[in-house]
Amino acid sequence: MVLDFVELSLRxxxxxxxxxxxxxxxxxxxxNIPFMLQGVGxxxxxxxxxxxxxxxxxxxxxxxxxxxFKPLKWFADFYTSIFRGTPLILQLAIIYFSxxxxxxxxIPPFQAGVITFSLNSAAYSSETIxxxxxxxxxxxxxxxxTLGVAYPLMMWDIILPQAFKNILPALVNESIALLKDSxxxxxxxxxxxxxxxxxxxxxxxxxxxxxIFVGLVYYVMVMTLTWVAQRFERRMRASD
Amino acid sequence: MIRTEFLCKSFGRLDVLKDxxxxxxxGEVVAIIxxxxxxxxxxxxxxxxxxxxTRGRVYVDNVDITTPGVDIKKIRQNMGMVFQHFNLFPHxxxxxxxxxxxxxxxxxxxxxxxxxxxxxxxxxxxxxxxGVYPSRLSGGQKQRVAIARALAMQPEVxxxxxxxxxxxxxxxxxxxxxxxELVRSGMTMAIVTHEMGFAREVANRILFxxxxxxxxxxxPDIFFTNPRSERACQFLEKVL
Ligand SMILES: Nc1ncnc2c1ncn2[C@@H]1O[C@H](COP(=O)(O)OP(=O)(O)OP(=O)(O)O)[C@@H](O)[C@H]1O
Ligand SMILES: [Mg+2]
Numbered sequence: 001m002v003l004d005f006v007e008l009s010l011r012x013x014x015x016x017x018x019x020x021x022x023x024x025x026x027x028x029x030x031x032n033i034p035f036m037l038q039g040v041g042x043x044x045x046x047x048x049x050x051x052x053x054x055x056x057x058x059x060x061x062x063x064x065x066x067x068x069f070k071p072l073k074w075f076a077d078f079y080t081s082i083f084r085g086t087p088l089i090l091q092l093a094i095i096y097f098s099x100x101x102x103x104x105x106x107i108p109p110f111q112a113g114v115i116t117f118s119l120n121s122a123a124y125s126s127e128t129i130x131x132x133x134x135x136x137x138x139x140x141x142x143x144x145x146t147l148g149v150a151y152p153l154m155m156w157d158i159i160l161p162q163a164f165k166n167i168l169p170a171l172v173n174e175s176i177a178l179l180k181d182s183x184x185x186x187x188x189x190x191x192x193x194x195x196x197x198x199x200x201x202x203x204x205x206x207x208x209x210x211x212i213f214v215g216l217v218y219y220v221m222v223m224t225l226t227w228v229a230q231r232f233e234r235r236m237r238a239s240d
Numbered sequence: 241m242i243r244t245e246f247l248c249k250s251f252g253r254l255d256v257l258k259d260x261x262x263x264x265x266x267g268e269v270v271a272i273i274x275x276x277x278x279x280x281x282x283x284x285x286x287x288x289x290x291x292x293x294t295r296g297r298v299y300v301d302n303v304d305i306t307t308p309g310v311d312i313k314k315i316r317q318n319m320g321m322v323f324q325h326f327n328l329f330p331h332x333x334x335x336x337x338x339x340x341x342x343x344x345x346x347x348x349x350x351x352x353x354x355x356x357x358x359x360x361x362x363x364x365x366x367x368x369x370x371g372v373y374p375s376r377l378s379g380g381q382k383q384r385v386a387i388a389r390a391l392a393m394q395p396e397v398x399x400x401x402x403x404x405x406x407x408x409x410x411x412x413x414x415x416x417x418x419x420x421e422l423v424r425s426g427m428t429m430a431i432v433t434h435e436m437g438f439a440r441e442v443a444n445r446i447l448f449x450x451x452x453x454x455x456x457x458x459x460p461d462i463f464f465t466n467p468r469s470e471r472a473c474q475f476l477e478k479v480l
Contacts, residue, residue: 139327142290143386147341147393148317157344161331 029209032200036210039193040217042110046192047179050114054121054178055171061126063155066133076126083123089184092116096188113185121178128170132163165236172229176222183218193217241266241397241428242287247296249282256282258452259296264397264430269423271439271460272432274449275475280432281401283449287430288312288319288399317345320390324402326382328374334361334385335370341393353392360388364418380411384418391422398422400431436479440464448472 029036064076083091096112099105107115136159144154164171186195197214201207242264249257256279264270272280285291286298289305289312297304300315329337338360339353348356361367364384374382383403390398403419404412416438423429423442433439439446439460446463448456448471455469464480467473 137327139323139325140329142321143323143327143329143389145290146288146316146319146321146390148313148345149341150313153344157340158329165331 024208025206026209026213028204028206029200029213032204032210033213036193036196036200036214037217039191039196039214040221042191043179043182043193044221046110046113046117046182046185046190047175050117050121050182051175051178053114053118055125057118057122058125059129059160061122062129062133065126065130080123080126083120088116088120088181089187091120092184092188109185109188109190112188113182113190117178117182117185121174125171125174128167128174129163132167132170133159135166136162168236169229169233172225172232176225179222179225180218241268241301242430243299244286245297245299247283247286247298248294249279249286249291250294256452257286257293260449260454261296262447262454262457264428266396266428267426268444269427269429269431269442270445270447271443272430272447272449273434273436273439273475274455278449279452280449283447284399284401284430284432288316288321290321313345317341317393318395318397320393320395320398322383322386322390322398322400322403324406326374326379326386326406328382328386328389330374333371333373334366334377337374337385338389338392341389346393356392357388360391361385363391363421364388365414378411379407380414383407383411383415387415387418387422397428397430400429400433402432402434404433404435434479436464436476448475450475 061076061079064072067073092113095116096107096109099107099112140158140162141154144158149158182192183194185192186198189195193214197210200210204210243262245261247257247260248255260283272283274280282291286293287300289298293306297306299305300319303310303315305312305315329340332340335354335357338357339348339350342348342353342356343350358367358370361370364387366381366384366388369377369381369385374385377385387398387403400419404415407415412435416435419429419431419438420442431439431443443460446456446458446460447454448458448463448467448469450469450471456463456467456472458468463472464476467476
């Protein structure tokens, strides 16, 4: 049903294209649409897994950054500067291509992607989380200290929940960036949305239509995520 | 109970406390008063090491808590503290605020902690607010919850830092009433306050801190009628 409709309107477009002298024919890619849409699952799985691991590791790094034990702080700062100071695509290439060379493990593209993006997103989110922790009123810390609460417990129960709440919008924005950047895994051959668009393009020798289609799907995903985040944020603000 | 010897505290070049030697005996109620910036809060915060003294000693139950290796968490459990700005945990309900210490620090069972918590909330007249979040409370109610939270650790001493200064005038009385009840129960208390009437009524001794010096240490009758120091006279003229 829906596909019929898509096909129909795409034909209209094709006619339009011919009428205006442009060589556009969206109907050509209609049979490939299911194949391309399967990439949505891959892209989403990839984004969600990387975001979660990146968030967990980023939280640990952020706690290192505010630690009074200097070596931990140095490590976390250095780590962040490395991942922020080099291109993401280079990091991906290093992990994908040099893992087999170094430890003899033929790492699958998806795994290489998840590792790279988790490590990279941790570097960025650790800065955001650090900011969130520092923004928590210092009276909270003092209240916990006067109850005799140990530092790790205080972090976990009192400080981090409030920090996360403060920075939720920023974390969602980072996830959105991650969703878009995830298209880079296509360069090592993971069958994500982007890669599938390119495959269709190569098969059919048409570029504009499949790439525009893929772009539209990314756009819808990003807009949906943005919308959900805004609703969520509004609800949380109402609860304050 | 608490004794300080030549307690000094500097922030950088600013000497905030200068050789404070005094004692708070068991069951005593001591009011700490003086002009703004005189070091009252800093003195109080040195007593449970929220501020680390630059020099001098602080003894709690004859243990010098400024020596390295003292288990300060253990000592803080025994010293409740109430802050000017309440510092309730905003992401926990009123009852959770009160039971947090007993549950997580003293490892009471949830049932025991809640029984204790509800009992304390009823003592401060707020048992019907047990399930709500602090943001729903008035200032006076927040401060009463904060007192209950501190009492839940069953401390031997209670430290108050201007507990009514952030309150609207009509809410001051409800908090002072709770504190008077505490005085009647025989609690050892150190109270930084600008409420002269209250200090005169409940305190056994007045400590007058001016520019970091302990300018007077006298019973209220003597302090309010016959202060020895020039500065205390000037201060009393202004506030009475
Ligand atoms: N963490 C800090 N760093 C630097 N200076 C500080 C710090 N805490 C307090 N001070 C300074 O120490 C002095 C004494 O401060 P304190 O808060 O103890 O005074 P106070 O008597 O409690 O005053 P108030 O009645 O206004 O609360 C002030 O000049 C203050 O600016
Ligand atoms: Mg003060």
